[in-house]
Amino acid sequence: MSRKASLSGFHEWLPGERIVEHHVLDTLRRTFELHGFSSIETRAVETLGQLLRKGEIDKEVYAVSRLQGEADPNDPNRLALHFDLTVPFARYVVENAGHLSFPFRRYQIQKVWRGERPQEGRAREFTQADIDVVGDGNLPFRYDVDVALVMAEALGALPIGDFTIRINNRKLAEGFYRGLGLEDTAGVLRNIDKLEKIGAAEVSRLLQSELGATEEQAAQALALASIRTEDTSFVEQVRALGVTHELLDEGLEELAAVVGELHRRAPGRAVADLSIARGLDYYTGTVYETVLTGHEQLGSICSGGRYDALAAKGNRTFPGVGLSIGVTRLMMRMFSQEMARASRSVPTAVYVALTHDDDWSAALDTAGALRSRGIPTEVAVSAEKFGKQIKYADKRGIPFVWFTRTDEDGTTVHEVKDIRSGEQSEADPQSWMPPEADLRPRVLEG
Amino acid sequence: MSRKASLSGFHEWLPGERIVEHHVLDTLRRTFELHGFSSIETRAVETLGQLLRKGEIDKEVYAVSRLQGEADPNDPNRLALHFDLTVPFARYVVENAGHLSFPFRRYQIQKVWRGERPQEGRAREFTQADIDVVGDGNLPFRYDVDVALVMAEALGALPIGDFTIRINNRKLAEGFYRGLGLEDTAGVLRNIDKLEKIGAAEVSRLLQSELGATEEQAAQALALASIRTEDTSFVEQVRALGVTHELLDEGLEELAAVVGELHRRAPGRAVADLSIARGLDYYTGTVYETVLTGHEQLGSICSGGRYDALAAKGNRTFPGVGLSIGVTRLMMRMFSQEMARASRSVPTAVYVALTHDDDWSAALDTAGALRSRGIPTEVAVSAEKFGKQIKYADKRGIPFVWFTRTDEDGTTVHEVKDIRSGEQSEADPQSWMPPEADLRPRVLEG
Structure with a gap:
């Protein structure tokens, strides 16, 4: 990571870093959906009463209040930001039980917040990616195998090297x-x-x-x-x-x-590691944690287990089993150790240059034709010197610059230049495609 | 919308509704990236000093504080949840100016919070999708045209019917x-x-x-x-x-x-509507707002404009132009008016049934083969009666159930049943594909 957070514990990525994070989140989503997990999101706030049911972590909670409102600090209906996705999911299951089909497979990728003391340098806002399967009354044991297989596949698809669950x-x-x-x-x-x-x-x-x-x-x-x-x-x-x-x-x-x-x-x-205890969590069967090979001191990047009662509603219980990836912790390590970077900092594959200021509308036509085939394209807004227009693309890592000129006989000639090789050739905006590898920014490992 | 929010102003979607929302967000992201906008996310909190620079909306801000911390209510460094994405973006630009290339095209899709009084029944947590182009010192006017074209294309790709910018x-x-x-x-x-x-x-x-x-x-x-x-x-x-x-x-x-x-x-x-004023916002040129045809009383679903100084750092100014979609407002209308729904409530296209409990590992092989071609697949965990296994799929809208049996001569026979038509035929897990339209849940309009 190149920069210090302006607010301790709250990390923000630069556009190129965000491309890597997007790749990680897309990969997780794709894997989870391939295994039939449905996406849900829960609200960022819960009541303090919900959050502190376990009574363990009241010091780490961020309370939320209307600036002009009068809050009683001990009111259990007072709002606070969620510190994980398990407590909100349990509430969601109870509230929506009548609308869900059990066993219910859900994934949830959201930010969570912990009111850590600033001097500890720990993340106070971070993204988690959770999968859980929850049953109504009972949940066959095989789901304990299922969720571990899904996470092994999901983590194996990320640019993070080896890991051990x-x-x-x-x-x-x-x-x-x-x-x-x-x-x-x-x-x-x-x-x-x-x-x-x-x-x-x-x-x-x-x-x-x-x-x-x-x-x-x-x-x-x-x-x-x-x-x-x-x-x-x-x-x-x-x-x-x-x-x-x-x-x-x-x-x-x-x-x-x-x-x-x-x-x-x-x-x-x-x-099988018979030393794993996951001490403070209320698991009742299988427990999981995951270390990155060579980064063991980072602690677990993906943990979870089986609960006999993830949630309860009257005398109805909802057993569950699941795992949670600490995405932000992973991203911070990936960037600090230069494990992955984006091939460019923008989605753009083609930059359409202008020869004359008046060509802008025609250049929009060219860009529209390229975009219709899924090619991310930007258009110059003024006919600066070609060197300057090429520099615009070069600074951002955009691989191709598109030029249009009118020949002596009045015909329009399109040419595309690969600014890495300098190679330039005629191209038809209605059919030209960049190489597959250049279409979108790629994530390069190591 | 079928349900009332359990916390007034905080809406949560059911899995099928979330599929529609995901479709909307994916469509926006795709359009923005096709036009070369980079994704960023900013932290959920800003200092009160940052948020209240305009001095207009202090009553609508949610303050955030560590549960055990002592907060001075008038401290400008006190934290609060952002109420839009423009103020955080302006801060991000100033903080990271040395790492960004200008003009900088960014999109940002995140939740924002407003501490509305509960009795007003207004959303207090909602998702916005913003695009902005920001320049360093100057920003050519053509970007005012550019962002409007991008939003017209983005909104036109959503299942929301006609609209007017x-x-x-x-x-x-x-x-x-x-x-x-x-x-x-x-x-x-x-x-x-x-x-x-x-x-x-x-x-x-x-x-x-x-x-x-x-x-x-x-x-x-x-x-x-x-x-x-x-x-x-x-x-x-x-x-x-x-x-x-x-x-x-x-x-x-x-x-x-x-x-x-x-x-x-x-x-x-x-x-061109010369009555549009966007009164309270500090725009300096073009202003935009957008109404859905037939839902004009909903107010603007996509607004924005040009700022001569979106941000400033010393005597360096960053002019900007952009638009912001109120995604949650749009989703609430789409659901309440039944404008769109998902073709099924889960990503799953195929449910692999079990004939015997011991077939589970073999069924995982079948599922793995299907998933390797991008087919979302779930596997039964116990060999319940076929009727019950089909019901599992039917309740969720999963279109295909996969059966495996061993013939008298010991060969394994795979069959796939379309549970909508009842049609069942032999299929090879290494090559069978569902129709393209059944691969993922679709969003159906009207």
């Missing part, structure tokens, strides 16, 4: 801890979640001091968290630890189904 | 009033702007009582405002009023250039 299962972990005799499974998960940050010895100490685990129990919990396989061989490794529990069996079967199908269809894209 | 020119009006001897031209414009609401007699009275116009001067100003022509014949009609002024000549020439070119290229789409 790390998958675990809460039932597996909880069943294992219960089988071990550790009943505060949330407490164990919370500590296991710190593994990368504080190391195994410290986690073992905490499990013993905080949760009353024996040294042996702590060692077993850590042994589970150390298992990581690309295929379903993790099942054997877990079995070898000698712990048994009904919930563990269920978790093993589910995780094997997800990892097995991903290993088959997207080899190298996913691992 | 009404065009006027501030120089024409101001020159005329000056030529008449009325020096408070802003005051005259402000009163002329009330013409539709209060009628000619009352405007005449106000011009006389408030601005000290003679009855004759008021009559002349009203005569000017009554002129409306599809071609450039308005020039003669103005001349016939016998008023002369240098600025009037300039305005006549400019308006004739815009209306003449539109009449030639988009006949019936535009009129």
Whole structure:
């Protein structure tokens, strides 16, 4: 990124960067729609009561109020900007349940806001791209496999290099801890979640001091968290630890189904990683997170999991499973590491030059003919020196300049110049096409 | 629209409605890019100081603050949601002037927010689609023609029926009033702007009582405002009023250039309408507004004009000309009047049914083959009765259901059923294509 945000945490792209972002968003949309996900958008604001249901992140919320209005800061009907797309989607499902067909497959690409303290340098406005499948009452487990396959395909189509989707299962972990005799499974998960940050010895100490685990129990919990396989061989490794529990069996079967199908269809894209806890989120089965190879310290760029009750309406529950891509986080890394750039900064493929000021209307005809075949075209507004008109195109990376002149016998001659090679040849505005690769700006990797 | 918004003024679409909106936004984007406009997005928030520069609409602004932060209500650095895309664009141009090439052609499609009082039932969150061309120091007049042609083409590609772009020119009006001897031209414009609401007699009275116009001067100003022509014949009609002024000549020439070119290229789409004032906006030349035929009481759906200084940085000014479509206002009308609907509520064209639960992985292969040719495909997750699987597709408007069975000799037979006609035939997942019209949901008019 070439520039500093004028407002800390709020990033804005230059036109060339925006072309790369558009490419990323178009690719995601195309993949999601190929898999039958419907687009929805929810309003930017929710009531504070909705947003703070989980009670975890009140410090990060941006409240919204009419400038002249009197707001009671504790009013649960007070409005605030959404900080993710899951809470608004859950509300949307409940409100529109009578108009939706379940299982409902939706994608949602929108900005979210977090009121981070400015000194932390974190993004306060960013784009997320979510997919979820939500059921009415029940949702077959196979959707846990489905959404992971869709995201593997979507991320694989982006100019971001290699990545690994790390998958675990809460039932597996909880069943294992219960089988071990550790009943505060949330407490164990919370500590296991710190593994990368504080190391195994410290986690073992905490499990013993905080949760009353024996040294042996702590060692077993850590042994589970150390298992990581690309295929379903993790099942054997877990079995070898000698712990048994009904919930563990269920978790093993589910995780094997997800990892097995991903290993088959997207080899190298996913691992069973039994250290993944996604501590604070209320998942009840499969959990996912994703790291970019070589950019692991960036943290997860795509996370999610299964909820037994994404939403509820009276005693009707809506289980769901889904994943969310942090698009802005990804874009910032792509630009700072020069992983991708646009081949030009404008959509324009052809710039129609003017020989005389009076040719403008005729030049509009030429441009109209080109556009009718999908060729993005701009027209000069004054007959400046050709060198200056070519410079206009060159500065923007427009590959072709179109010239029109009248021959001695009065016939109009059209010529098109590839300003990269300097090659110039006669062309008919009714039929000429640029090479496919020049039609629209491309995204170049690396 | 089938439903009431759960939060007054914040509209959310159902998946089928969102398909229509996506079609509208895609059409606009395509047209803008064909004309060489670059996409940008600006952050949702500006400082209050930026937003209230014009000092007109402080009551309609939504302030934004960290829930735990202490905000001084009068701090000009306090954040608020943008209420249009022009103010943020002006700031973006100034901040990034060193990175942009001028004239800079940009489009911007984003949500904006206005803190309207809830009882007014007005939209508080809505999408706008803007195009502007901005120059550095100067901007040739021909861009005033250019942006109007682009919008005529863009609106003409939408399923909204007929519309009229009404065009006027501030120089024409101001020159005329000056030529008449009325020096408070802003005051005259402000009163002329009330013409539709209060009628000619009352405007005449106000011009006389408030601005000290003679009855004759008021009559002349009203005569000017009554002129409306599809071609450039308005020039003669103005001349016939016998008023002369240098600025009037300039305005006549400019308006004739815009209306003449539109009449030639988009006949019936535009009129010179000398009553258009766009009172509160700081335009300095061409002004535009647009009404939908048969929906005139909806007000303008696409407005804009020329600014001598869209933005300024020290003594460097950036003149601009552009137009803004009120997309949400348009969508609300399209749905309430049933002007357009989607042919189905999901992107899916094919639903792959399961004969046995164990066929799922094979069904994923079939779906993968179809998707590789761009066919949006979903796969059943369990082998329910075929009737139930067909119902899944039927409820969503998915046109095709795919069946796979194993013949007595062990060969796999694929069949695809058009559930509208009931027609079923053998098909190869490696080559079968649906009719082009069924590939993606279409937008049906009327």
